[in-house]
Amino acid sequence: MSMSQDELAVKYGGLDAITTELGNQARKLEEDLGALKSAIAQAATGWEGEAATTFQQAMVEWDRHSNAIHQALMQIGQKVSAAGGDYRGGDLKAAGYFQG
Known part of the structure; x- marks a missing residue:
């Protein structure tokens, strides 16, 4: 079955994999930035x-920005995970309509 541009297909396992990968990448980025720092x-x-003094000020900014990136990745992962649950709930509700 082909999909058009205005259709959306959700695979729950895919959403779980994306959530896990985002968490893994956030941790890897944190490790790499720590090693570089x-x-x-x-x-x-x-x-x-x-x-x-200037270096210390730059490091404060570095920490602020790297923490913001890490938090953004973690929040995206949480939102993808929540979306998976929402899609699944909607799917189960729709299935219930056919079960009488």
């Missing part, structure tokens, strides 16, 4: 004065 911080250990 550690490497940069290692290079900055000898900095003093304005360079050190």
Whole structure:
């Protein structure tokens, strides 16, 4: 059966897989950003004065942005998971109409 552009097909297993993958990618991104931050911080250990102050300010911004990205990925995963439950509930309700 082919689908047109105005149709939507939902596979519950696919939504579950997407939710899991989003969580995995959020954790991987957090790990990678942490490793990168550690490497940069290692290079900055000898900095003093304005360079050190500016670096610390940049790291605060880095943390803020990386945390926002991580939270966004986690929230998207939660919304996809919730949507899967909503679709399933609607599907079960529709099936009930045919069961009399």
